[in-house]
Amino acid sequence: MASRPSAVQSMYGARVGKRSRGGRIALWVSVIFLVSPAVLVFLWMLSLSLKTEIDNIAYPPVFIPNPPTLASYVEVFQKNRILLYFWNSVLVTGGAVLIGLMVGVPAGYGIARSKSGKAAAVLILVARMTPALSYLIPLFLLFQLLGMVGTIGALVVTHLVITVPIIVWVMIGYFENVPVELEEAARIDGASVWRSFWHIALPLARPGVVVGGILAFIFSWNNFIFSVVLAGKNTRTLPSAVYNMLTFEQLAWGPLAAAALLVTLPVLLVTVIAQREIVAGLSAGGLKDG
Amino acid sequence: MSVAAPKREVVSSFRQHYWLFVLPGTLVIGGVIVFPWAFTVWMALHEWNVTGDHAFVGLANFVNLFGDQRFIESVWRTFWFTLLATLIPVILGVWAALVFHRSFPFRGLLRTIFVMPMMATPVAIALVWTMMFHPQLGVLNYLLSLVGLPPFSWIYDPATVIPTLVLVEVWHWTPLVMLIVLGGLAGLPTDPYEAALIDGASSWQMFRYITWPLILPYVMIALVIRTIDSLKVFDTIAVISQGGPGTASETLNYFLYLQAFQFYNVGYASAVVLVFFVIIIALSLLLLYARQQTKWME
Structure with a gap:
């Protein structure tokens, strides 16, 4: 089975080698057409953030910052408490991912081993189908009752709605691929369920923990609606802080672009560093047939 | 045969313990997903504003x-x-x-x-x-x-x-x-x-x-x-x-x-x-x- 994909690859490789010049041009035209929208939007964001305000509202537009200036970034840091919002985002996303892993990884194991994957999968699918906003109404009322509106704790709890289903979903797939015979052998030798989970199954499923953690991090970091509704002035996460900038500084394009870039930079860095794991998690582990 | 019997016993006794692994996750899912659902159904049958005043209105909503x-x-x-x-x-x-x-x-x-x-x-x-x-x-x-x-x-x-x-x-x-x-x-x-x-x-x-x-x-x-x-x-x-x-x-x-x-x-x-x-x-x-x-x- 392991040699199959490479056989497909080499066969495609052979076809590429044989392909005519016209076919090769068609391939590259396709690649450029598909990749350029991403490149253009990200480059334009960078360009806006590095230009002076005069160049930003010039017509025709100035494409290459000349000379590039960091003035917009300085302004973002001076006028906003970006570091505080960044720290809030770290706390909320970090907390939600950590708790998500602590409850989600064992849950994925239990579900995979007790063969109740179908029922759990349906529950997780329902969780994915439901708009996040609909959880927010009852949770908002609950937090109001508990006096927790505007706290980091409330945000961490709501972000569990995002992280737990992703992690459980990914972990079920990985634990199902860990052969059960290894654990049975350990148990006959007297290991407890907990020990066979901790010392055998978990180390073998470690790539799943990485993939699940990364995906949960990305989608939790990107979420902004929970923070818009629940956060107070001092507990906003980065995305909702930038959303608030929009209403007050609609015309200052440079700082707005700089702030947008700062918000999304951590996620883009993670994507570049972990692209192999992300591709594996989204194309195979997370979405297997079933 | 004499080896297989205890093995099956060990394995099945472990199977009974798997629910312990699922318990924390179930509690979290229950708290942040199932509770909101139940509460939403309840609220949909009420005239309700954010100050907490509410009255049962059936299917009027x-x-x-x-x-x-x-x-x-x-x-x-x-x-x-x-x-x-x-x-x-x-x-x-x-x-x-x-x-x-x-x-x-x-x-x-x-x-x-x-x-x-x-x-x-x-x-x-x-x-x-x-x-x-x-x-x-x-x-x-x-x-x-x-x-x-x-x-x-x-x-x-x-x-x-x-x-x-x-x-x-x-x-x-x-x-x-x-x-x-x-x-x-x-x-x-x-x-x-x-x-x-x-x-x-x-x-x-x-x-x-x-x-x-x-x-x-x-x-x-x-x-x-x-x-x-x-x-x-x-x-x-x-x-x-x-x-x-x-x-x-x-x-x-x-x-x-x-x-x-x-x-x-x-x-x-x-x-x-x-x-x-x-x-x-x-x-x-x-x-x-x-x-x-x-x-x-x-």
């Missing part, structure tokens, strides 16, 4: 909802948006998967760049699009003028705002479709292609009669996921058009947000949640049924 022109329009608008924001990314995503399945120089790097939009923070990207859509100073109208086209109204005209928002959604989520279909392509058997090559089949015939039927189940998964996510669209609309101009881009989820957190009609909004959920379930079941059919055809 639902009756009002189906007489609410603004709600009905938002439902149809959501369907229109979902149709476009599902079909276009699926078509482009399948194409992208076929392209990235080939081997060519810098494939890994180019694939990473292609995947980046789906990871980027939607709020941040929506800000950049908002600036690009600016009628006088936006770069998009400038680019149109370069090829001799008149300025486009983008998000400033009720007739063009939905297609414009679809454009942003396509930019974000085509990579997800690509990754799902790429996963399908990676598992394709090689034998049919070898046989087809020997028989002298054309590239198109190989795609139409071998590749397409084999990746169809993956395309259907992508279709279901895109449908669900398009129905739920929120971030892009909240930042770029705020439901406007007028109510021209007010989709179901944005209508829900306004009712719950701008007008504070909590009971009414809960009724919207339940109707919304029925729509999502119905469409998903329809698509999953269609997927079963495609599987059977194999």
Whole structure:
């Protein structure tokens, strides 16, 4: 089975080698057409953030910052408490991912081993189908009752709605691929369920923990609606802080672009560093047939 | 035999312990997902505002909802948006998967760049699009003028705002479709292609009669996921058009947000949640049924 994909690859490789010049041009035209929208939007964001305000509202537009200036970034840091919002985002996303892993990884194991994957999968699918906003109404009322509106704790709890289903979903797939015979052998030798989970199954499923953690991090970091509704002035996460900038500084394009870039930079860095794991998690582990 | 018996006993006694692993996760899911659901049903039967005053009104919220022109329009608008924001990314995503399945120089790097939009923070990207859509100073109208086209109204005209928002959604989520279909392509058997090559089949015939039927189940998964996510669209609309101009881009989820957190009609909004959920379930079941059919055809 392991040699199959490479056989497909080499066969495609052979076809590429044989392909005519016209076919090769068609391939590259396709690649450029598909990749350029991403490149253009990200480059334009960078360009806006590095230009002076005069160049930003010039017509025709100035494409290459000349000379590039960091003035917009300085302004973002001076006028906003970006570091505080960044720290809030770290706390909320970090907390939600950590708790998500602590409850989600064992849950994925239990579900995979007790063969109740179908029922759990349906529950997780329902969780994915439901708009996040609909959880927010009852949770908002609950937090109001508990006096927790505007706290980091409330945000961490709501972000569990995002992280737990992703992690459980990914972990079920990985634990199902860990052969059960290894654990049975350990148990006959007297290991407890907990020990066979901790010392055998978990180390073998470690790539799943990485993939699940990364995906949960990305989608939790990107979420902004929970923070818009629940956060107070001092507990906003980065995305909702930038959303608030929009209403007050609609015309200052440079700082707005700089702030947008700062918000999304951590996620883009993670994507570049972990692209192999992300591709594996989204194309195979997370979405297997079933 | 004497060895197998204790083994089975050990294993089955362990099976009884698996629920302990699931317990913490179940408690969390119960707290943040099941409780809200139960509470939503309860609230939908009440006239309720955010100060906590409430009275039982039975199905009055639902009756009002189906007489609410603004709600009905938002439902149809959501369907229109979902149709476009599902079909276009699926078509482009399948194409992208076929392209990235080939081997060519810098494939890994180019694939990473292609995947980046789906990871980027939607709020941040929506800000950049908002600036690009600016009628006088936006770069998009400038680019149109370069090829001799008149300025486009983008998000400033009720007739063009939905297609414009679809454009942003396509930019974000085509990579997800690509990754799902790429996963399908990676598992394709090689034998049919070898046989087809020997028989002298054309590239198109190989795609139409071998590749397409084999990746169809993956395309259907992508279709279901895109449908669900398009129905739920929120971030892009909240930042770029705020439901406007007028109510021209007010989709179901944005209508829900306004009712719950701008007008504070909590009971009414809960009724919207339940109707919304029925729509999502119905469409998903329809698509999953269609997927079963495609599987059977194999």
